[in-house]
Amino acid sequence: MPALHGGQQRSAWSLGFWTxxxxxGVVLVVAVPALNFWVPPDSPAALPDYLVPLLGKYxxxxxxxxxxxxxxxxxxxxxxxxxxxxxxxGYCMGMYLMRQIGTRGVYGNPLLPDFMxxxxxxxxxxxxWGFDHFAYAAAMVVLVPGLLALVFGWLAFRSRVTGVxxxxxxxxxxxxxxxxxxxxxxxxGGNNGMTDYKxxxxxDIHQASTRLGLYIASVSALGLGFLVCRYITASKLGRVxxxxxxxxxxxxxxxxxxxxxxxxxFTLSAVLAGIAGALYVPQVGIINPSEFSPGNSIEIAxxxxxxxxxxLVGAIVGAVLVxxxxxxxxxxxxxxxxxxxxxxxxxxxxVFPRGIVGLLRPPSRIRARAAAVxxxxxxx
Amino acid sequence: xxxLVDAVPAVADDFAALVGGLAEGSFADKEKAVTALGTQGxxxxxxxxxxxxxxxxxxxxxGRVVVSETASGTTRLRDSITGEDIAGIEPDSLGxxxxxxxxxxxxxxxxxxxxxxSTDPVARLAAAQGSLRHPSAAEAALLERAIATxxxxxxxxxxQLSLSAxxxxxxxxxxxxxxxxxxxxxxDPQIKNLLDEFRAAPDTDPELRKAxxxxxxxxxxxxxxxxxxxxxxxxxxxxxxxxxxxIGLAITFGVMGVINMAHGEMIMLGAYTAYVCQQLFRAFLxxxxxxxxxxxxxxxxxxxAGAVGVVLERSVIRFLYGRPLxxxxxxxxVSLILQQAVRSIFGSPNxxxxxxxxxxxxxxPIGGFTITWNRLYIILFCFIVLGVLVLMxxxxxxxxxxxxxxxxxxxASAMGxxxxxxxxxxxxxxxxxxxxxxxxxxxxxxxxxxxxTIYIVDSxxxxxxxxxxxxxxxLVGALSLGIVNKFLEPVAGAILGKIxxxxxxxxxxxxxxxxxxxxxxxxxxxxx
Numbered sequence: 001m002p003a004l005h006g007g008q009q010r011s012a013w014s015l016g017f018w019t020x021x022x023x024x025g026v027v028l029v030v031a032v033p034a035l036n037f038w039v040p041p042d043s044p045a046a047l048p049d050y051l052v053p054l055l056g057k058y059x060x061x062x063x064x065x066x067x068x069x070x071x072x073x074x075x076x077x078x079x080x081x082x083x084x085x086x087x088x089x090g091y092c093m094g095m096y097l098m099r100q101i102g103t104r105g106v107y108g109n110p111l112l113p114d115f116m117x118x119x120x121x122x123x124x125x126x127x128x129w130g131f132d133h134f135a136y137a138a139a140m141v142v143l144v145p146g147l148l149a150l151v152f153g154w155l156a157f158r159s160r161v162t163g164v165x166x167x168x169x170x171x172x173x174x175x176x177x178x179x180x181x182x183x184x185x186x187x188x189g190g191n192n193g194m195t196d197y198k199x200x201x202x203x204d205i206h207q208a209s210t211r212l213g214l215y216i217a218s219v220s221a222l223g224l225g226f227l228v229c230r231y232i233t234a235s236k237l238g239r240v241x242x243x244x245x246x247x248x249x250x251x252x253x254x255x256x257x258x259x260x261x262x263x264x265x266f267t268l269s270a271v272l273a274g275i276a277g278a279l280y281v282p283q284v285g286i287i288n289p290s291e292f293s294p295g296n297s298i299e300i301a302x303x304x305x306x307x308x309x310x311x312l313v314g315a316i317v318g319a320v321l322v323x324x325x326x327x328x329x330x331x332x333x334x335x336x337x338x339x340x341x342x343x344x345x346x347x348x349x350x351v352f353p354r355g356i357v358g359l360l361r362p363p364s365r366i367r368a369r370a371a372a373v374x375x376x377x378x379x380x
Numbered sequence: 381x382x383x384l385v386d387a388v389p390a391v392a393d394d395f396a397a398l399v400g401g402l403a404e405g406s407f408a409d410k411e412k413a414v415t416a417l418g419t420q421g422x423x424x425x426x427x428x429x430x431x432x433x434x435x436x437x438x439x440x441x442x443g444r445v446v447v448s449e450t451a452s453g454t455t456r457l458r459d460s461i462t463g464e465d466i467a468g469i470e471p472d473s474l475g476x477x478x479x480x481x482x483x484x485x486x487x488x489x490x491x492x493x494x495x496x497x498s499t500d501p502v503a504r505l506a507a508a509q510g511s512l513r514h515p516s517a518a519e520a521a522l523l524e525r526a527i528a529t530x531x532x533x534x535x536x537x538x539x540q541l542s543l544s545a546x547x548x549x550x551x552x553x554x555x556x557x558x559x560x561x562x563x564x565x566x567x568d569p570q571i572k573n574l575l576d577e578f579r580a581a582p583d584t585d586p587e588l589r590k591a592x593x594x595x596x597x598x599x600x601x602x603x604x605x606x607x608x609x610x611x612x613x614x615x616x617x618x619x620x621x622x623x624x625x626x627i628g629l630a631i632t633f634g635v636m637g638v639i640n641m642a643h644g645e646m647i648m649l650g651a652y653t654a655y656v657c658q659q660l661f662r663a664f665l666x667x668x669x670x671x672x673x674x675x676x677x678x679x680x681x682x683x684x685a686g687a688v689g690v691v692l693e694r695s696v697i698r699f700l701y702g703r704p705l706x707x708x709x710x711x712x713x714v715s716l717i718l719q720q721a722v723r724s725i726f727g728s729p730n731x732x733x734x735x736x737x738x739x740x741x742x743x744x745p746i747g748g749f750t751i752t753w754n755r756l757y758i759i760l761f762c763f764i765v766l767g768v769l770v771l772m773x774x775x776x777x778x779x780x781x782x783x784x785x786x787x788x789x790x791x792a793s794a795m796g797x798x799x800x801x802x803x804x805x806x807x808x809x810x811x812x813x814x815x816x817x818x819x820x821x822x823x824x825x826x827x828x829x830x831x832x833t834i835y836i837v838d839s840x841x842x843x844x845x846x847x848x849x850x851x852x853x854x855l856v857g858a859l860s861l862g863i864v865n866k867f868l869e870p871v872a873g874a875i876l877g878k879i880x881x882x883x884x885x886x887x888x889x890x891x892x893x894x895x896x897x898x899x900x901x902x903x904x905x906x907x908x
Contacts (some may be wrong), residue, residue, distance in 0.1 A: 078705045155890045164639055164704045165893055168840050169886045175837050176882035179875050294837060298641075298712050305709060338720035345713020349706040350699055 012234030021223075028059075028219045033212050049208050053283040054327065056215040058320045060280035063222045065303040065319035066312060067272035070229050072301065073310035074238060075265050076245030078163075081170030082273050083297035084177050085145035087287065089274025091181075091188060092144055094287040095128060096137035097197040097205070104198055114196070115189045125187045134201055141278040142271050149270030150263065157259045157266070162248065171294050178292035193288025200282050211283070218279045222316070225272050229312050232265065241265060302341070305348045308355030317356055395422045396461050402432065403439040403477055410479075411486045415518065418490025426494055428460055429487050438474035446474060489514045496526040501535060508538035512570050515542070517550035541566060545574055556588055564595035567602045575599070610749035611866045617755040619862025620762040621821065623855060625835040626842040627766060628814035630854040632689075632807055634843055635786050638697055639708040642715035643839060644832025646811045649688060650681035650818020651827040652722060655731045671736035674819070681815035688718075689811025693804045701803075715832065723829040730826040739823060758820045765813060770851060782806050841885050847895030857895075861885075 032055065035047040064086050071077040098113040107117040111124055130136040152173060156166055184190035203210040232238050244251040244258050252258050281287045290296070300319075307318020322344070329337045352359060398420070401413035414432075417425045431437045431447045437460070438446045445460040446469075457466045479487070492514070495507035508526075511519050523543040530536045544559040551559060563571050578584060579592040625647055632640045657677035661670050692714060700707040735754050742752035773779040784792040785802045793799045821831065838861075846857025861881060868877035889895075 072705075078708070155887070159890045159893055161889060161893045164708065165844060165889060167639075167705065167708065168844055169889050171837060172841060172882050172886055176879045176886075179879050179882075183875055295833070298709070301709055302713075335720070335724060338716045342713040342715070342717035342720070345716065346696060346710045349703075349710040349713075350696065353706070 012230055021226075025219070025223055029216055032215070036208075036212065049211070052208070052215050053211050056211070056218045056283045057280060058323050059215070059218040059222050060276045060283070061300075061303065061323050062316040062319040063218070063225050063276035063279075064273050064300055065307070065315040066222070066225055066229055067269040067276065068300050069304045069309065069312060069315035070232070070272070071265050071269045072304060073315070074233055074245065075241040075262055076248075077262060077266060078167045078301065079170045079266075079269075080167045080294060080297045080301070081172075081174035082269070082300050083294075084170075084174035084292055085149060085270040085273035086277035086280070087177075087181075087289075087291035088145045088148065089141045089277030090281040090287040090291060091194075091277075092131075092137055092140040092274070093278035093281045094194040094197075095131040095188075096134060097200060097282060098194050099128070099132040100200065101196065101198050105196070113189075113194070115192065115194070116187070119184055121187070127187070138278075141274050145270040145274030145277075146267050149267045153263045153266040154259075157262045171297065174292050174297055175294050178289050178294075181289035181292060189288070191289060193286055195286040195288075197282065197285060205282055205285070214279065214283050218283070221275055221279055225275070226312060226316070228268075228272075232268070233312065237261060237264070299341070302345050302348065304355075305353075306344060306355055308357030308359075309353075311355070311357045311361075314355050314357035321356070395420065395424065399428065399445050399460055400443065402437070403443060403445050407480055407483055410477075411483055414483065414486045414490050418486075418493045419518065419522070424461075424463070426491065429491055429494075431460075432477060432479060433484060433487050435476055435479070437477045439477055440469070440474055445477070448474075485514065489516070489519070493519065493522045496522055496539075497529075501532055504530070504532070505535045505538055508535055508542055511539075511542040512545050512568070512574075515546040515549045515574065517546070519543075520546035520550055541568070541571070545571060548574065548578055553585060553588065557591055560588065560591045560595045564598040565602075567599065567606050572596065572599050572603075606749055607870075611870070612863065613749070613751060613755075615863030615866035616759060616859060617862070618866060619859035620759040621817075621824065622835075622838055622842050622862055623858035624758070624762045624765065624817035624820050625814070626839040626854055626858055627762075627769065627851070628810040628812070628817065629839045629843050630846075630851055631769075631810035631813070633840070634850065634854065635782070636803070636806055636810075637704065637786075638701075638807065639704050639711065640697075640807075640810075641708055641712040641836065642692065642718060642832075643711075643811075643814055644834070644836035645715045645718040646685045646689060646814035646832070647818040647821060647835060648722065648827075648829065648832040649685050649718065650815030651733070651822040651831055652726065652731070652818070653677055653681040653684050653815065654819040654822040655726075655733050655827055658733055671738060674736050674739070674823075677819050678816055681819045682812040683815075685815025685818070686808040686812030689814075690804050690808040692811070693807035697807065698800070698803060715836075719829045719832070726829070728829060730828045733822040733827050735823055754823045758823065761816075761820055765816060766851065766855060769813070773851075778802075778805065841882070844889060844895055845885055850895070853895055 032047060032052070035045060036049065036052055039046040041048070064082065067085075068079065068082050071079060101113065103110045105114040105117075107114055109117050112121055116124075131140070152170075156169065161169065180186055181188055182191050188194070197205050199205050200210065200214075203213070205211075233241070240251065240256050240261050244256070244261065248258060277287075277291075303319040303322045304315045305318070306322050307316065308314025322341075325340065326337060329340060348355060354361075395417075398413045398417050401416075402410055414429065417429065428437070428447065431449075436448045436450075438448055438457075440446055446466060447458045447460050449456045449458060457469060458464065459466055492507045492510045495503045496511070498504050498507065504526075508523075511523065520543060523539050523546060527536060527539050527543065530539060540562070544562040547555045547559040548563065560575070563575060575592050575596050579589055579596065584592070625644075628646065629640065629643050632638050632643065654674070654677040657673045657680055658670075661673040661676075692711075696710050696714065697707060700710060739754045739757055742750040742756075744750050773783065781792070781797045781802050782805075784795070784797055785799050785806075789799055792802075818831070821827075821835075825831075842857045842861060843854055845861065846853030846855070864884075865877055865881055868880055871877070872880060
C-alpha cells in the first residue's frame with residue numbers, strides 16, 4: 001500500500017484520551033462492583049444484584065454496536081446481518097455451557113444435552129465435538145463468525161456488491177440462518193434454543209460473584225474492542241476506509257485494494273460481534289434463534305445512529321441509552337415501546353443525523369464530519 | 381362373495397322373508413340376506429340396513445323385526461316391514477340383532493350398491509366412487525346395470541372405473557385384461573394399490589401380470605406428471621403472490637430507488653382494509669351482498685394504502701432522496717409504528733377474512749390435484765395488475781412523466797414537469813399496489829399485524845434478483861423463485877428449500893450484482 005500523504009492528524013492517543021478512557025474504566029470496573037458488593041443492600045447507593053447482569057448485557061450490546069459502527073460509520077458498509085455474527089458467537093458459548101451441565105440435566109445424560117435426548121439423538125453430532133473444553137469454545141467464538149464473515153465478505157466485496165444490495169443480502173443471510181436454526185434437526189435446540197445453564201469454568205452461573213466476574217469480563221472486552229477500533233480508525237487503514245466510504249471508485253483508482261481493506265474490517269467486526277454474543281449468553285441465560293431475526297439486526301443500526309454514527313463513543317452511548325429506554329419502557333408501558341423505537345428511527349435520520357455525540361461535539365469538528373453523513377458515493 | 385351370491389335361493393326374493401332372515405341364523409345367513417337385500421333394491425332397504433349397522437334393529441319374541449328410533453329424547457318403535465308404529469312394547473324386552481365386522485362390510489357394500497340407483501346424482505357419484513373400495517363380482521353386476529341406465533357422463537366414467545376394478549378381481553381372463561388396460565389411464569392411488577395386490581398375488585396368470593406391470597408403469601408416469609403439474613401450479617401461485625408483493629416495491633425501490641422497509645406494512649394495511657370492508661358489509665348490508673365485499677375492498681385498499689404512501693413520501697422520504705441507507709432506517713421506523721398502531725387498534729390475534737362463495741372450492745383438471753379458485757383468481761389478478769401497470773407506464777401521460785423524472789430529474793424539471801408531485805404520486809402508486817396485494821394475501825392466509833414482515837425479505841429478493849427498475853425482471857424473478865421453491869419443497873422440506881433458495885440468491889447476487897435483467901448504460905451507473 002503506498003504511503004498516505006497529508007497533514008498529520010491530532011494524535012488519537014493523547015494524554016487527555018487516556019485519562020478519560022481510564023476514568024470510564026475505573027468507574028465501570030471498580031465503582032459498580034464496590035456499590036454492589038460492599039455497600040450494604042439497604043443503603044440508597046447500593047446497586048441491586050439484578051442490575052449487574054443487566055449492565056453486563058448493555059455492555060455486550062455496546063460492543064456489538066461498536067462492531068457495526070466500525071464498518072458502517074467508517075467504511076460505509078451497512079450490514080443488516082450483524083445480529084447473525086452476535087448469535088453465532090452466542091451459540092458457541094451456549095454449546096459450551098450446555099456441555100458443562102453434564103449429568104445435571106432433566107434426563108441426566110452425561111453426553112447429550114436434554115433437547116437431544118428428547119429428540120432421540122443417539123450420539124453427539126460432530127459439530128458439538130470439543131465444546132466441553134472452554135479453550136476450544138472460545139476459539140470457535142472467534143472463528144465461526146470470523147470465517148463466515150470472511151467467506152461472505154470475500155464473495156460480496158470481490159464482486160463489488162455495495163450499498164443497499166449488500167444490506168439486503170446480509171439481511172437474507174441472517175434470515176436464512178434464522179430459518180435454519182429454528183429447525184429441530186439442526187441440532188441446536190430448535191425454536192427453544194439452549195438454556196438452563198449450570199456453571200461456567202467451574203463457577204455457578206447464578207452466583208452473584210460469577211455474574212460480577214462476567215460483568216467485568218464484558219467491561220474488559222468492550223474496553224479492548226474500543227481500543228482496537230480506535231487504533232484502526234486512527235491508522236492509515238482507517239483513513240483508507242473513510243476515503244472508500246466517501247468515494248469508493250476513486251480509492252480504487254488510486255491503487256488501494258478496496259476489497260482487502262473492506263474484508264479486513266468486516267471480518268474483524270464480525271469477530272467483535274461474536275465475542276459480544278459469547279459474553280451476552282451466560283448473562284441472560286438463554287440463546288435462541290430469534291437472535292437471528294432481521295429486526296434485531298436493524299435495531300443495532302439504530303443504536304449506532306442514535307449515539308452518533310462514525311464516532312466510536314457514540315456507538316457505545318447509543319447502545320446503552322436505547323437499551324435502557326427499552327428496558328424501562330417495555331416494563332412501564334409496553335404498548336409505546338415500538339412507537340418510540342419507530343420515532344427514534346425517523347428522528348435520528350431526519351433531524352439528528354449526527355446522533356447524540358454529534359450534537360455534543362464542538363461545531364468546528366462537526367463540520368469536518370458533516371460530509372461523512374451523506375456519503376457521496378451513494379448519491380443518486 | 382361369488383359363491384354366496386350364487387347360493388342365494390331364488391325363493392327368498394321376498395322382502396319380508398329376507399328381513400326375517402336377518403333376525404335368525406348365523407352371521408353367514410345374515411350376510412346372505414344383506415347381500416340379497418342389496419341386489420333386490422327395495423326402497424325400504426336403506427333405512428333398514430342403516431338401523432342394522434347402528435344397532436337399532438331389534439327382534440321381538442314373535443320373530444318380528446323392529447326398528448327403534450330415538451328422536452329428541454323419546455324412543456319410538458316401528459315395524460320394519462309395514463313401517464307402522466308399535467305401541468305397548470318395552471324396548472328392553474326386545475333383543476338387539478348383533479352385527480360383526482364382516483357383516484358390516486357386507487352392509488356397506490349393499491348400501492353402496494343401492495345408492496347407485498338413487499335419484500340424487502351426488503349420491504350416485506359417491507356410490508360409484510365408493511364402490512372402488514370393495515370390488516367384487518356382485519359389484520360388477522350392479523355396476524353393469526347402473527351404467528346401462530346412467531345419463532350423467534361424469535358418473536358414468538366413475539362407474540366404468542369401478543366396474544373395471546370389480547372385473548379385475550372377479551372377471552374372466554379377457555375381462556381382466558380389458559380391465560387392466562382401462563385402469564392404466566387413471567391416477568387413483570386406490571387403483572394403484574389394487575393393481576399392486578393383483579400383481580403380487582401368487583396365482584396371477586403371467587400374461588395378466590405383464591399387463592398389470594405395464595399398467596402400473598403407466599400409472600406411475602401419470603402420477604409423476606400430476607406431481608409436476610401440481611408443483612407447477614403451486615409454484616406459479618406462490619410466484620404470483622410474491623409478484624403481487626413485489627410489484628409495488630419494483631416501483632418504489634426499482635424505479636424511484638427508495639428502500640421502503642415499510643412496504644410490507646402497506647401490504648398489511650391492504651389486508652386490514654379487506655377485513656374492515658368485510659366487517660362493514662356484515663354489519664350494514666343484506667347478508668347476500670357479502671360476496672361483493674372483495675370487489676369493494678380492492679379499490680379501497682388501493683386508495684387507503686396509496687394515501688398512506690403519499691403521506692409517507694411527503695413527510696419522511698422526500699428529505700432522504702439520495703441517501704438509501706438512511707431511507708432504509710427511517711422507513712423501518714415507520715414500519716414499526718404502523719405495526720404497533722394496527723396492533724393497538726385491532727389487537728394482535730389473527731383476523732379471519734373469509735373467501736367469497738365464488739372463490740371457495742376448486743376443480744380437478746387431470747385427476748390427482750385440485751386447482752383452488754382463490755389461487756387461480758390471485759394468479760389472474762396479479763397478471764391484470766402487472767398488465768395495467770405496464771400500460772400505465774408506457775401509454776399514459778403520468779407514466780411518461782414518471783419515466784422522465786427517474787431517468788433525468790433536472791432535465792424533466794426543466795421541461796416543466798412538477799417532479800415533487802410525480803415523486804409523491806409514484807410512491808403512492810407503489811404503495812397502493814402493495815395495498816391490493818394485501819387484499820389478495822388476505823384470501824390465502826391469515827391477517828395479522830406482522831403480515832408484512834413475512835413478505836418483506838422475499839419481496840426485496842425478488843426485485844433484486846430480477847434486476848432493479850425492470851418490471852419484466854420482477855415478473856421472471858417472482859415466478860422462478862416461486863416455482864423453484866415448490867419443486868425444492870418435496871425434496872428438501874419447506875424450510876430447507878427456502879434456505880437453499882436464499883443461499884442461491886445470495887450467491888447469484890455476487891455473480892450478477894445488478895440482477896437478472898440489469899439496466900445498461902448511463903441510468904445503470906446512476907443507480908450505483
